[in-house]
Amino acid sequence: MMLHFQDPAKLKTKKIVFEDAYAARDSATLEQLKELSSKRRILEESTNKRSPITKAIAREMSGGLTSHSQQVLQKLELYLPLLENLFFHVDLISSNDQIVQCTSQLKIQWTSALSSSSFFKFGGPKYFQIDNLRFEIGMTLFLYGAILRERASEVLPSDLLKSATLSREAAGVYHHLANEVLPSLQPSLPVERPPEVVSSVSTVMSLICLAEAQAVTIKRAEEKGTTVGLLAKLHQGVVELLEEAAGALHTATMECKDLSSRFVEFITSCKALHELKSQIYLAESLENDGQFGVAVGVLRCALINVKRKIPGEESWKSIFKKETDNLAELLRKHEHENEFVWHEKVPSDDNFPRSDGNKIASIIPYNPKRWERDLAFKT
Numbered sequence: 001m002m003l004h005f006q007d008p009a010k011l012k013t014k015k016i017v018f019e020d021a022y023a024a025r026d027s028a029t030l031e032q033l034k035e036l037s038s039k040r041r042i043l044e045e046s047t048n049k050r051s052p053i054t055k056a057i058a059r060e061m062s063g064g065l066t067s068h069s070q071q072v073l074q075k076l077e078l079y080l081p082l083l084e085n086l087f088f089h090v091d092l093i094s095s096n097d098q099i100v101q102c103t104s105q106l107k108i109q110w111t112s113a114l115s116s117s118s119f120f121k122f123g124g125p126k127y128f129q130i131d132n133l134r135f136e137i138g139m140t141l142f143l144y145g146a147i148l149r150e151r152a153s154e155v156l157p158s159d160l161l162k163s164a165t166l167s168r169e170a171a172g173v174y175h176h177l178a179n180e181v182l183p184s185l186q187p188s189l190p191v192e193r194p195p196e197v198v199s200s201v202s203t204v205m206s207l208i209c210l211a212e213a214q215a216v217t218i219k220r221a222e223e224k225g226t227t228v229g230l231l232a233k234l235h236q237g238v239v240e241l242l243e244e245a246a247g248a249l250h251t252a253t254m255e256c257k258d259l260s261s262r263f264v265e266f267i268t269s270c271k272a273l274h275e276l277k278s279q280i281y282l283a284e285s286l287e288n289d290g291q292f293g294v295a296v297g298v299l300r301c302a303l304i305n306v307k308r309k310i311p312g313e314e315s316w317k318s319i320f321k322k323e324t325d326n327l328a329e330l331l332r333k334h335e336h337e338n339e340f341v342w343h344e345k346v347p348s349d350d351n352f353p354r355s356d357g358n359k360i361a362s363i364i365p366y367n368p369k370r371w372e373r374d375l376a377f378k379t
Helices: 026-045 055-061 070-090 097-105 133-154 161-181 199-223 229-253 262-289 292-307 314-342
Strands: none
Touching: 070 133, 133 161, 133 199, 161 199, 199 229, 199 262, 199 314, 229 262, 262 292, 262 314, 292 314
């Protein structure tokens, strides 16, 4: 029951020609740099949606993959090991001033998908340039996690297990970014930076992916007839993951003032929906335990709370309207039944019981792959 938030995948980048920046000492190194540039160009065309090839040719080139997100994932998985190998060799001689100068000639540029000022005054995308190979790795990995999220959404509802697995893999990518890649990049970042290179933003994304994985797991539990008491706890577990994400987001705003309000609203809105679902299942559990009046009170409180948190985004608002309409009808039936059958007192305060959260989703660790080939540069 998570809302759809595609923004993290809407990154764009500009062309990089590695062989023009780094002077190869031998033909093997030159060929590898050209291959890296080729893989990067294909990825750039795909993310910028400017590929000159048709959908049919793209499908054939990808080995029959029909999904755009699958095709982009394949391109990323071909590019990243080559990029990691280049970084490994450049990092070995990073103290050499000429290599530092070569890296600056790459002019690594990416847009931001989570910045509130992602467009210039005249409507064009705003590009951030940071002359550091770790910036390229960081942004590419951020995109990789985002495309994994998109693929997880695509396979719903036909393959719940696959969807949850993809979300957990995305969580692992963002966890790796937050803890292994971005911290050492921070000292070289300019004041004006994209949110995607702030470590706490990747922590937020990792927690969102875990929440999405747990939401899918709940759907599987519902299909298997899991008890309403446990379902209430699982939904509350999603709420707790999103509360952690909100806390990390607060930290992110201290490091990056330019965060998208839509990003913030997405987390708040998802949290509100899962709070609602948890309370509905809790009410059913209380009803089964013979506490019909308390169950009615929980439903009343849930309806009041969710009406206060309706988002501005139209597509999200329609989901909220459907859920609130269903809840209002459920409450009406319970109030009618209580009035004519049970005659139980409905508590007037909002100090109702809440479910303990049960967080069961865990990350699948991301282990970077490196194409281990020697590279020799003129220095």
